[in-house]
Amino acid sequence: MMRTYTSKEAQAFVEKNIARAKRPPTIDAKLRRARAAAGRKDTELARKALSTGSLDIKRLDKLARERDKARRSRAKEQHRLAV
16 A cells, blocks of 8 residues: 655655654764774784784684774663764
8 A cells, every 4th residue: 555645744754753763873982992992903903813824713703803892892881872
């Protein structure tokens, strides 16, 4: 079932629901720096792990778990501060 709206109804809907929507939270400078540092560390660790010339899946999995744990703790901390 398709419903058609007049331009006035559509404009009223936009004004009521979309135009007054709350702005999404902005990322502060401290969080931006922490994410950039974590990204650089992830890249450095992955580069070191792959530069050995061999592919150790267990070691890479362990590295991924450690980095995921760090990312989740940062996310949890940011959520705690936001709430």
